[in-house]
Amino acid sequence: MTTVTDREGSPIAYLYEQDRTPAAPDQISDAMKAAIVAIEDRRFFDHHGVDWAGTMRALATNQMAGEISQGGSTLTQQYVKNYLVHVTSGGDPVKQAQAIEQTHARKLREIRIALQIEKQLAKPEIMARYLNVVPYGNQAYGIAAAARTYFGTTPDQLTIAQSALLAGMVNSPSALDPKENPQEALERRDLVIQAMLDQHRITPEAAEDARNAPLGLAEPLNKIPNGCVGAGPTDGFFCRYVIDYLEAAGFSEEQLKTGGYTIRTTLDPEATQAAKQAAERHVPKKTEGIANVMSVVEPGDEKHRVRALVANRDFGLNPEEGQTAYPLPSGVAKFGAGSIYKVFTAAAALEEGMGIYDTIPSPPSYTSSVYKNGVAPYTVGNAEGVAPGPRTLQQALATSPNTAFVALQEKAGLADTVDMAVRLGMRQTLLGSNASGEALSPGGSNGPSQAQLVKDRNIGAFTLGYAPTSPLELSNVMATLLSGGVWCPPTPIEQITDRNGNPVSITEEPCEQAVDEGLADAMAVGMSQDDDPGGTAHQAASGAGWSRPLAAKTGTTEAHQSAGFLGGTPQFAASVLTFSDGPRPQGICDTTPPSLCGANGGNIYGGKxxxxxxxxxxxxxxxxxxxxxxxxxxxxxxxxxNEKQVPNVVGMERGEAVERLRQDGYQVEERSVNSQRSQGTVTSQTPRGALPHGGLVTISVSTGYVPNPAPVEPPPPPPGRPPGDGPP
Structure with a gap:
């Protein structure tokens, strides 16, 4: 079983194929040992792995019946069979069928292994191993899981009545499930108690007390929830991102379920609770057709830790209860973030030589000479309430005139603006997803990527943020700007240890200097007036009593089907995306609570x-x-x-990148990094921005693969166990 915890080590989820926790012989009650021997193998302590009298009796019966219908199996033989079925088969139904096939060959192999085991292991160890491997129903494998599941106790505390119930269940866990078939389970329990009495393993008084005891099941059963649904309504989205992140890093689903890892994540429970409450407070979870999602990332120049991933929806499988299992905060939402994308245009303009206090025009309407609307010119106007007139780039980021940024994108260059968005953090959104927000297939059959499509079709509306967007990647953009321009993958992983407590390495994309530090600092200050009077978020900030320095940007898509807010302080970066998540998207109205108001209606804005x-x-x-x-x-x-800017060579083939940099008069140093990008592709460069002639540029070149995590070593044998004491 793999345990997923928050940053403090408190469990939030479990991943497993089988709920199993081994118990040592001295951790199992004498009553349990007596019960299992009484009903399954009364001569257990007398034979050497095979009860020959019972075997010959079963053989004669089988020959008369013409098939293998009776086994005469000892506990040791049953241990062998159950180990082969539930452990070594790895969940493979073919191997499981072979382990229980009714043939003489299988029976003889079982006998041979049982005889070998009895030479190596003491009887108490064999019994403990048997009790640890057999299934007890309700996903409980082994006596420790069974004791907890049915009675909320540990195996050393099992009473006679409890032990008899569990011992009786191993014969047929489904048919004798005490929750579903209490009468059948009770009759079987009493049969075991009688066998214990007949074999003088308990006194008549103890037997009478046990028979009079109720089933005494835990209510509800103490099942350990499996998977991210078990993480609950708040933490499930984070759990889902952890699994997706680790699978991208080379961990298979089987490894995660059977590796016995402890995965300590970066989840901050207090930040998560605050974000969840806010998301639901402003859009109640059962609001029809409207999702409100939030992600929080902590900036840093060595790691960007994801602290919260929440939605107004609960994580679960019942839509009628406001639940969804879609990764709303970390996935690519079908709707855009609106004018938040003007951040990328501004950053690209700064890299081309502009300053945040430079003045740019903002006419009431602007017709582009570069972009087209089909065959017609591309004309754009400003949103309601945005006055025309020149203003500084800083003021433009606060007031968000569309006309100013479409014109600015022309000057900065559409391709450079798209590349800037990728560099700052929109990587899965723009490189890994198509125009519908779907992940690109390995063969590219559902492509091209968003980035390629925007460039190929020369889509001027890119700066207006019309396309599908990942809320988490938006948060990471702000984290990059607040980390001096250092991009790191938004990681949910603090540490992974294996079942023996040893650290497990994970291949993550290396951090990189995405933009010049001075540019990042300027962007943070350039976005610092959104909550000031005149800024698009002033009313919301004032209503909340916000007083801290803040870098922020609002955004709204044209049909009001989505709106977003991106903001951050030096301590935390976060984004909120509110969008129509029903089967028939509509505009969103800023009512209390928010509501859908038609395909072409709506008055929601990022500042609301x-x-x-x-x-x-x-x-x-x-x-x-x-x-x-x-x-x-x-x-x-x-x-x-007008300082000379280092050419952007990220995405180029290694040789092309080196030649380009050397032609511009720079020295080049290379390093290899493991990455999913094609072998020989430049994944990052340092520095970005201005650098004098002759300066050193370091490029990272992809190896083209992500190594799989090392296999988990088996746990060491307990002290005192004989040499060669391995499983059959």
């Missing part, structure tokens, strides 16, 4: 539900933390400059 959710959650998350200031802005990014 998304911003309210953000400030509600982030105020609680920051409670007790010191107030930290945003970084200073260098002269270059304050008022612009």
């Amino acid at each position: 539900v998304p911003a309210r959710t953000f400030f509600d959650a982030m105020k609680a998350i920051h409670e007790g933390l010191p107030v930290e200031q945003l970084p200073d802005v260098s002269q270059r990014y304050a008022s612009g400059g």
